[in-house]
Amino acid sequence: MDNLNTGDTAWVLISTALVLMMTPALAFFYGGMVRKKNVLSTLNFSFILMALISLQWVLFGFTLAFGKTANGIIGGLNYLGLTGVGAEPNADYAGTIPFLLFAAYQMMFAVITPALISGTFVERVKFKAFLIFSLLWATLVYDPVAHWVWGVGGILRNLGALDFAGGTVVHITAGFSALAFARVIRARRGFGNGSMEPHNIPYSVLGAGLLWMGWFGFNGGSALGANGLAVTALMNTNTAAAAAGVVWMLLSWRDHKPSVLGIITGAVVGLVAITPAAGYVTPLAALAIGAAAAPISYFAIKLRQGRHLDESLDVWACHGMGGLWGALATGLFASKAVNAAGADGLFYGNPRLFLVQLLAAAVTLIFAFGMTFLLATALKRTIGLSVSDTEEQVGLDIAEHGERAYA
Amino acid sequence: MDNLNTGDTAWVLISTALVLMMTPALAFFYGGMVRKKNVLSTLNFSFILMALISLQWVLFGFTLAFGKTANGIIGGLNYLGLTGVGAEPNADYAGTIPFLLFAAYQMMFAVITPALISGTFVERVKFKAFLIFSLLWATLVYDPVAHWVWGVGGILRNLGALDFAGGTVVHITAGFSALAFARVIRARRGFGNGSMEPHNIPYSVLGAGLLWMGWFGFNGGSALGANGLAVTALMNTNTAAAAAGVVWMLLSWRDHKPSVLGIITGAVVGLVAITPAAGYVTPLAALAIGAAAAPISYFAIKLRQGRHLDESLDVWACHGMGGLWGALATGLFASKAVNAAGADGLFYGNPRLFLVQLLAAAVTLIFAFGMTFLLATALKRTIGLSVSDTEEQVGLDIAEHGERAYA
Amino acid sequence: MDNLNTGDTAWVLISTALVLMMTPALAFFYGGMVRKKNVLSTLNFSFILMALISLQWVLFGFTLAFGKTANGIIGGLNYLGLTGVGAEPNADYAGTIPFLLFAAYQMMFAVITPALISGTFVERVKFKAFLIFSLLWATLVYDPVAHWVWGVGGILRNLGALDFAGGTVVHITAGFSALAFARVIRARRGFGNGSMEPHNIPYSVLGAGLLWMGWFGFNGGSALGANGLAVTALMNTNTAAAAAGVVWMLLSWRDHKPSVLGIITGAVVGLVAITPAAGYVTPLAALAIGAAAAPISYFAIKLRQGRHLDESLDVWACHGMGGLWGALATGLFASKAVNAAGADGLFYGNPRLFLVQLLAAAVTLIFAFGMTFLLATALKRTIGLSVSDTEEQVGLDIAEHGERAYA
Amino acid sequence: MTKKIEAIIREEKLNDVKDALQAIGIVGMNVTECRGHGRQGGIELVGRSGAYKVDMLPRVQINIVLSDHNLEQAIDTICHAAQTGSVGDGLIFVYPVEDVVRIRTGERGRAALMYPGDIDTRPLG
Amino acid sequence: MTKKIEAIIREEKLNDVKDALQAIGIVGMNVTECRGHGRQGGIELVGRSGAYKVDMLPRVQINIVLSDHNLEQAIDTICHAAQTGSVGDGLIFVYPVEDVVRIRTGERGRAALMYPGDIDTRPLG
Amino acid sequence: MTKKIEAIIREEKLNDVKDALQAIGIVGMNVTECRGHGRQGGIELVGRSGAYKVDMLPRVQINIVLSDHNLEQAIDTICHAAQTGSVGDGLIFVYPVEDVVRIRTGERGRAALMYPGDIDTRPLG
Numbered sequence A, B, C: 001m002d003n004l005n006t007g008d009t010a011w012v013l014i015s016t017a018l019v020l021m022m023t024p025a026l027a028f029f030y031g032g033m034v035r036k037k038n039v040l041s042t043l044n045f046s047f048i049l050m051a052l053i054s055l056q057w058v059l060f061g062f063t064l065a066f067g068k069t070a071n072g073i074i075g076g077l078n079y080l081g082l083t084g085v086g087a088e089p090n091a092d093y094a095g096t097i098p099f100l101l102f103a104a105y106q107m108m109f110a111v112i113t114p115a116l117i118s119g120t121f122v123e124r125v126k127f128k129a130f131l132i133f134s135l136l137w138a139t140l141v142y143d144p145v146a147h148w149v150w151g152v153g154g155i156l157r158n159l160g161a162l163d164f165a166g167g168t169v170v171h172i173t174a175g176f177s178a179l180a181f182a183r184v185i186r187a188r189r190g191f192g193n194g195s196m197e198p199h200n201i202p203y204s205v206l207g208a209g210l211l212w213m214g215w216f217g218f219n220g221g222s223a224l225g226a227n228g229l230a231v232t233a234l235m236n237t238n239t240a241a242a243a244a245g246v247v248w249m250l251l252s253w254r255d256h257k258p259s260v261l262g263i264i265t266g267a268v269v270g271l272v273a274i275t276p277a278a279g280y281v282t283p284l285a286a287l288a289i290g291a292a293a294a295p296i297s298y299f300a301i302k303l304r305q306g307r308h309l310d311e312s313l314d315v316w317a318c319h320g321m322g323g324l325w326g327a328l329a330t331g332l333f334a335s336k337a338v339n340a341a342g343a344d345g346l347f348y349g350n351p352r353l354f355l356v357q358l359l360a361a362a363v364t365l366i367f368a369f370g371m372t373f374l375l376a377t378a379l380k381r382t383i384g385l386s387v388s389d390t391e392e393q394v395g396l397d398i399a400e401h402g403e404r405a406y407a
Numbered sequence D, E, F: 001m002t003k004k005i006e007a008i009i010r011e012e013k014l015n016d017v018k019d020a021l022q023a024i025g026i027v028g029m030n031v032t033e034c035r036g037h038g039r040q041g042g043i044e045l046v047g048r049s050g051a052y053k054v055d056m057l058p059r060v061q062i063n064i065v066l067s068d069h070n071l072e073q074a075i076d077t078i079c080h081a082a083q084t085g086s087v088g089d090g091l092i093f094v095y096p097v098e099d100v101v102r103i104r105t106g107e108r109g110r111a112a113l114m115y116p117g118d119i120d121t122r123p124l125g
Ligand SMILES: Nc1ncnc2c1ncn2[C@@H]1O[C@H](COP(=O)(O)OP(=O)(O)O)[C@@H](O)[C@H]1O
Pocket: D008, D035, D036, D037, D038, D039, D040, D057, D059, D086, D087, D088, D089, D090, D091, F027, F028, F029, F030, F031, F063, F064, F065, F066, F102, F103, F104, F105, F113
């Protein structure tokens, strides 16, 4: 344990707690946007995954993602049940903190990613189908992609793709999986007639506020130590969120009025976009990345609406497109002056990084979309994806959980 | 100050903040489960204790718990008003952080424990009676028990009883005190006729989410440093919560539907159960401890309901029985391989630890129950415990505080 | 980077996150106190400033506050766009953490201060006027005052004024600016006829609970390291909040009933009052400072009400008067025995400090009041400060943002 | 003939009134939350510092459509169950009803108003 | 003559009923949330451990004031759109109305009840 | 004879109407929140990206039971206080009332409708 550093350990411990908190924060971000009769169901999509995926991760998820690589495709089973993952650092991943802490920190990413997807099928998915899907998705999509990008020997890591804190692993996978799922499941009854007003926007503001805070752990903690890199990541994170929030406000003001739901959505989109780049760029680049992320997602929502697709809470537009932009922007703005362990991007004279980022994003995007399409289709044909019309009318809280949110 | 370690200090500082946050989190966990007319009263039970017990602790609580022992029964008055508690570490308790930080961290435990009890008498207790009871309980029950278990020279500590983060000191005392109080105070009018639907389950979800996060500080911080032990405790904490949440979901699904209130209750019960064991067991043992905690509390609630006892928010079933199971499970699953400073449990060939745990739990349980029964009875005979029927009908928010939660 | 300390860095990183969180916490503290039709507008005053002022700070705010001094009045432009602010410590400000972290931490103070002011004009201010005012205020009031008090070479710093964590810079400026603004903007229609009941006190309780936690980062983090000073600040912070909460409860009980809104207000006022003193006094002095803060603000509210001034959420009474008392109390209770880098106060035989504190507070107070009066008057004469009566009747959520909080 | 009773009572009395009505066999009812204002002047609420008056108090409005031969008994029952004796107990209004339709069955008039356990299906006594 | 329809229906049927009424040209309406109790006994909700019964169920009350020659058509339309066939579908009550005033224009009586797209402005058919 | 006024007005006008009625001595009233739909088509709300239409708008329904000789004055007062002149100002309906009972006192009919400061206790003028 010679190399253990208590300061690094302290920072990754608290970052783990911050990322954990992002899942209930997401629950409220989403829960505020659904109708009153579905709020518990929506909150629970996030909450139950804190439980379910934590178990999956401890038992076999971690080893699939970070076990000894099998040809760069998937991790081996050497860490099954976290055997051999203890208080000693593993220099492959983080040389100054216990390896078990690395596993715990990564667990929180594995938890929140399927929770992000849940925004696409709220207010109509069957709870049982949701559970099975999430477990399969975590195992068959998340764990492999995490291995490719972050695992020693992973194919995309070997390629030189940069993903500081999960723009590809978390946001592109979640966003494009959400798109695929939305194409398989039926729309909500009444979708498109404007009767689906968010029932409690303050909940969404609360969620966004806590997400913003939690993201300091998500991106800052990805430095895996309390060092200058963590600080850079934190500053970039905040700056991108700020820029995207302000730009989204201006966009919605131009079209209508400065929507509060728009402002908080903008901030979240900025956080998404900076995720892959947070440890590789300067604060002013972060400002640019955030500012550009807002219109990308804003118009992606308009596009999605134009296609009459009920991708209910716009996971694709916000996370998929935000993450994609972030991955590409990393290929543009990354600079070795910021992080010597990174690479220079296109704007620093290295077009190769941009192409690698593009390739990595494309591979991930296609894989996530395809696998999810298959999984969702298989579930639809077997146990069915969505509740009956009557259950939907009554609301999932009562129909699926026998509960009412408010009395 | 040679031994001060900034990393350890940083982790215990933030753990102090996390445990502080658990009290408002608990406020919302409880507040969501009461009726609309009593929500402020319920929130305030927790909030005012942040104020009241903090003062008690600074003035004399800390010294009663951690002052120089008087025969292992109670601490002396050498730290009255925190004199002599400063920036230097006290090697008896934590050799690498300021002693004053140890006092601050422990303060948060002293605050939340009586707040836990408040779940038993919500919606009918007199505010004045609540204040007096809480102050007396903190002084006459919490401080002594903390001394017995954690104080140098404390009787249960000398016995070799293990309590990593307060399964006995916090949860057994709170749970069995709640049981005693419920036997003394009258039930709520209308109790048992099903008219006491929780008024805002999302509040309870919020509370549970923040409690989960805060518990990383509660258990992880109890390592009193940013080290492997803290990491083990954090991983165990999360795993037990996850297991108990999933098992509770299955139980309620088997009987009715997968209740969201059930799932979050399960998670909290898992957190309770792992508390005494968090630094002594492996993650797989934590999984087992959490998984077993769910049915224990689940059926304890049914038992309590069968006895028609208005222990309103099931503090006994969740904290008392969860904490008791955790204390005993520590005697089963503890392993020196995990923590050399601990001991081996029954499953590692040492039946003595199990018996010690049993004894320590029994002593604490009987003491807490008995003292609370006396205190509550004394208050009932003097100033009275519960409000009048009219005040109860109007609701405690207006009757006791002159306020309405929602306009 | 020789002097970088990971433990110190970890603590300031997380303190930065905690102070960031205080802004959404404040949003809910305020949001609960307004009427339903204005809650999004009120929440957004805080949220959008997280975005707007972050950008201002990165681009030019930081350098105005902490750039090379121009005669002690304002910082130079040497850190424009954060150039030259990187991973290396700047011994002038914090020798053991990256200078960029100092900038990030200070950013959160710059964000929350104008958000505090927003309590004075809720429910009637024009969103556009609010945006312009906040940006100008941050630049023309906050940045200079921060420079005077905390900047190397700043006039009040040179004078020897003590302000541990912003009693003067944050609370006096915000509180007296709020007072000035309230004198310029018209009152809400119907003000004074008692029809402005808070719409959701639980939101305010949530906000207060998170503010309390966040304040550990606000005051504790101001030690800029994980050391004994941070611990002292944390303990003092908690103690003052506790004392003020209890005293406020007693005051409102004496006059009417123990109001929950009163208790949480008391706690916040205690936090305000201890802010300048947190690192200079003993816990018992903190207790006294908190206890005295409660009646000061309590009667300041009564005074304000007697003057029929619609300073809607009492920013002046709570932050202005609380901060003023704290600044003066620092001049009374400060002790070199607690912090050798500080000074002795009046009660330790040094009347000079008290006079310096008085002078610094007076200068700040007059400057903040005067500048805000000018700014608000200028805006009133040009674009106008308040919405039309019809818009006010409909509510700012719909009128200004085209949204409803609840459906 | 069919009548409608509109009883405006204290929130906290709802359960008592509901139970009392059920006891005499009046099953069907409909409840709305409202705020009212009458002889009672309002109540005082406590703020941060000082108190203020709220003059619209929360009430519950119970609507019951029933046959007129049950009217007096229903009024008596409600009055009894809802009374506290202090100002603010509320009022009962009676309105004429011209028709009743049960959506599920299409039943009309009196037939639409029969319930299991209904007052009109009970033996006299 | 003018009548008032008070239809108590399931919450989840509100959109269907609104659309059906609009389709036949009944535009003006007013909706309140309420809780009710009738032939349906209540529903079972799940708690932490065990279930409990809730006997007041959320309903929506639609108030429509309209001319009596449109009454039957409105009743039919509501019945049709609000029916599920299981207990709890609700009831429709009809009351006499003595006068109608449109606040904005001061119009009174039938004139006050005309809307763009109104049933009475449509060609017969 | 006793009448019931049901006035559906804009939420934001409630205080004005209440004050205006109180000024002429009409004290007793009862208020419910509702959503409505009439000549006004609905309003546009802004979402994350793009706007959408909400066609049921929040309204407040004021119920007042009063003697018919005060009816016209009450209607005038409400119309006056609730008017903005743009669509959506709302409607007033008048219904017959058959009986009134004051729960606390058991008073019936007109006597049950007297309040301190009531319109009927004021000197003529
Ligand atoms: N004239 C009225 N029209 C409609 N509702 C009324 C009228 N008078 C009173 N109410 C309703 O009845 C409630 C109780 O009235 P109040 O006069 O306070 O009762 P009490 O006679 O018991 O003092 C009021 O809050 C209001 O909701």
